[in-house]
Amino acid sequence: MDKLNFIKNGMSRLPPGFRFQPTDEELVFQYLKCKIFSCQLPASIIPDINVSKYDPWEFPGNCDEQERYFFSSKEAKYRNGNRMNRTTNSGYWKATGSDKKISSSISSNGIAGVRKTLVFYEGKSPNGCRTDWIMHEYRLVSLETSNASNSSQNYVNEIGDWVLCRMSMKKRSIESGDNSNTPRNNSGKRNNVQVDQPRFFDFLSVQNAVPADLIHSSTSSSCSSSNNVVEVSSPNHEETSGYIC
Template identity: 45%
Template sequence: MDEPIISSNLELPGFRFHPTEEELIDFYLKNMVFRRKLHFDIISVLNIYQHEPWDLPGLAKIGEREWYFFVPRDRKHGNGGRPNRTTEHGFWKATGSDRKIVSLLGHNRVLGLRKTLVFYRGRAPRGSKTDWVMNEYRLPDNCSQPKDIVLCKIYRKATSLKVLEQWAAKEEEEQEILKSIQEEAAAAVETVAAASFSSIFVISNISTFIQWRLT
């Protein structure tokens, strides 16, 4: 019996897991659906809806900014069979329509579908939007294999470089304004101090002159 190439506890210096969407669907998900055993175990099977998104990084087997899970599809009862995507403290809400993932090798072969969802705190239809995002990958609807499991990628929405630059520019502008105010305040203090000294000098001279005339 062959030993696993990679154990479930990965400790490989320099190893990074950044699969493409094609690799996620055509290799990892398809092998999972077809029950093909792999020589490594790096994606956990987990019902992520029993956990909040901020707890998922600690439950993944690998990942730094992106975390992957095979997720059994939990159906709602009496609601058209839609998947149940609620957690104890919130819910995942789909954004837009599903996107087809096409093979890069040509022939326009549809490998699967990607649904993008955002996590909201609270209860639907109301809720507070968070920066937690999920890409849910599934096999095509015309696939003859069971579709009771999907592959999910969890991550936090990154702040764009443009926004970061705007924040930096705004902070720099505020620092310049503060510096200008401090310089003006210091100059005003010096002016007041100089004026006070001049007044004292004048009053002192007047007092001396009066005393001289009286003698």
């Protein structure tokens, strides 16, 4: 848990008002490349954590507002394979979409980056429940060009034993048909909240405005009260009669 506390302490080193919001190019060539080749990092605020050892909601920070960054080692899922282990205690990370190539705007020297998008599923594969947790995994690769058969082809080879991960929780928009105000639990899943719909009455209708039993009782009481007659004297001593119900 000391490594997890390092995240919060590392972010607090930034001056007030500054935010750590690097681009994909900066993450690959300024941080991941320096990490793999043991060079000095621009800032020591990205900790070394094996992402598969923790569930996404176990990491500190505000999941709705803050992105979190980690260096994770390439732990093989199988002993004789190159596939990374992406299984956690409560679920697994599943790749989605196509990988994005990241090139350097200065000089790459045959080195590029690859960004893979993963979504966290709670439960066991392949019947897991999709959550709102998103992770971008950055890798460093080398490009080798072959001119065989009069055509150029790039061969990609991964470099190093580290990847850089950027974790966040997806924000749903109202336009997409999902109510963003629906509460979520720690795992990023929407809570099923049942809300009673308001009832509307037509006040122009007598039957809806006043119940029938009340109308009947009110009519009966007014009729019974009208039988009480009281004589009232006016100031001019002229006798008049009035009805007081």
